[in-house]
Amino acid sequence: MKTVLVFGGAGYVGSHGCKAFAQRGWNVVTFDDLSRGWRDAVRWGELIEATLLDRAAVAEAIRTTRPDLIVHFAAFAYVGESVSDPAIYYYNNTVGSLNLIEEVRAAGNIPIIFSSTCATYGVPDTLPITEDHPQRPINPYGWSKLFVEKMLADFHVAHGLDSVSLRYFNAAGADPDGEIGERHEPETHAIPLAIEAAVSPNASFTVFGSDFDTPDGTAVRDYIHVSDLASAHVAAGEFLAGNPGAHVFNLGTGTGTSVLELIGAVESVAGRKANVHFGPRRPGDPAELVASADKARDILAWQTQHSSIENIVASALAWRLRERV
Ligand SMILES: NC(=O)c1ccc[n+]([C@@H]2O[C@H](COP(=O)([O-])OP(=O)(O)OC[C@H]3O[C@@H](n4cnc5c(N)ncnc54)[C@H](O)[C@@H]3O)[C@@H](O)[C@H]2O)c1
Numbered sequence: 001m002k003t004v005l006v007f008g009g010a011g012y013v014g015s016h017g018c019k020a021f022a023q024r025g026w027n028v029v030t031f032d033d034l035s036r037g038w039r040d041a042v043r044w045g046e047l048i049e050a051t052l053l054d055r056a057a058v059a060e061a062i063r064t065t066r067p068d069l070i071v072h073f074a075a076f077a078y079v080g081e082s083v084s085d086p087a088i089y090y091y092n093n094t095v096g097s098l099n100l101i102e103e104v105r106a107a108g109n110i111p112i113i114f115s116s117t118c119a120t121y122g123v124p125d126t127l128p129i130t131e132d133h134p135q136r137p138i139n140p141y142g143w144s145k146l147f148v149e150k151m152l153a154d155f156h157v158a159h160g161l162d163s164v165s166l167r168y169f170n171a172a173g174a175d176p177d178g179e180i181g182e183r184h185e186p187e188t189h190a191i192p193l194a195i196e197a198a199v200s201p202n203a204s205f206t207v208f209g210s211d212f213d214t215p216d217g218t219a220v221r222d223y224i225h226v227s228d229l230a231s232a233h234v235a236a237g238e239f240l241a242g243n244p245g246a247h248v249f250n251l252g253t254g255t256g257t258s259v260l261e262l263i264g265a266v267e268s269v270a271g272r273k274a275n276v277h278f279g280p281r282r283p284g285d286p287a288e289l290v291a292s293a294d295k296a297r298d299i300l301a302w303q304t305q306h307s308s309i310e311n312i313v314a315s316a317l318a319w320r321l322r323e324r325v
Contacts, residue, residue: 003027004237005067007052007100008074010037013115013171013229015180017071018044020230021237029065031058032074041180052096058103062110069237070104070112072097075145078188079119082141093144101151101161109161111240112152113233116165116248118222118289120146128292131167131248138284149248156246163245164236169222169252169291171229173312174319181319182226190259191223191316194266198274199320205274207259209281212288218259220288222252225306225315235302249300252291253307262309269313 004021008014009030014037018028021044028045031052039047048065050057052074062070075093076082082089097114104110119142120135137143148165155161172191174181182192197205210217232251240247257265263274296302306315 001027002068004069007031007072010041012182014073015041016226016230017233024234031061055099062107073115079139079141086140089140089144094147097148111162113236114165116145116167118169123286128290130292153246165248167250172223173225173315198270198272206277206279216260220256220258222290227306228304232302235300249296250291252293254293256290265309265313
């Protein structure tokens with residue numbers, strides 16, 4: 001049985017990743033400091049509770065688990081927080097990743113899959129965004145991730161380390177079996193916030209900007225179901241076994257959904273009106289971010305199965321209602 005060591009496996013995307021690897025027959029071990037994750041989300045394999053910033057702990061985890069593959073979800077991921085406190089993003093996301101990459105190399109170049117982001121592109125010149133689009137992040141979070149992509153590319157050239165960087169668009173939805181779901185504190189993602197505004201009388205949802213150059217004036221994003229993201233990591237791990245290199249793939253659907261369309265889907269699935277307000281645009285918020293999903297589909301032989309907006313919203317709503325029972 002092959003072993004995957006999952007950094008950040010107690011978080012939202014990471015816990016779904018652990019489930020996908022376990023279902024595919026992998027032995028799963030999670031390494032997470034629980035700074036933003038949840039002990040009870042570690043349901044597939046053991047938890048090593050430690051931080052990436054402790055390089056000796058990273059080395060020890062690799063030495064004891066002897067993984068065939070590393071998957072690296074561990075990071076801070078709030079854009080606004082990265083603007084107000086960039087240092088913790090460069091330490092945690094960039095220095096922490098360098099610790100991991102150096103230990104992975106010292107252990108004999110274990111292949112690594114890295115969670116990157118569409119935030120590395122910044123404001124796009126063309127749509128849909130292909131992997132060769134220029135990367136010009138507009139916040140420290142995006143830079144903290146782009147530096148890691150660059151390190152992985154450089155370590156391939158210098159040392160032959162193989163990697164896949166997966167640039168996620170908007171992760172959304174919850175495990176179809178209801179075992180795990182989205183839990184960020186504070187929650188900043190649109191779908192859980194819109195659901196809250198529909199199911200909770202005290203909550204409201206603010207639409208930031210209604211004057212974008214988009215069909216209904218609200219911002220358009222590419223939402224991908226978290227279980228589809230998870231299965232892409234398994235496909236990337238299998239791909240890496242036969243394809244050396246430092247690869248990059250977008251993970252999106254190729255379909256954009258506006259904020260108003262999203263609210264419509266939430267109201268229709270929940271059967272209730274959401275309490276919605278309109279506010280000004282947020283600085284640096286692009287009008288439209290939609291992935292070209294062709295490369296992952298063609299090369300990883302991976303397809304989305306759960307990513308219709310109705311399915312995403314229905315699974316997120318089921319998780320929300322179950323969570324509070
Ligand atoms: N959620 C999205 O829409 C999205 C989009 C693009 C990219 N990403 C990336 O995907 C990854 C997962 O995102 P998420 O939404 O699941 O976030 P999350 O906060 O739910 O999960 C991150 C996990 O990493 C752990 N962690 C953070 N720093 C650590 C450290 N120094 N040592 C050990 N563990 C540490 C946290 O405790 C948490 O369990 C992140 O790298 C994020 O940048 C997420």
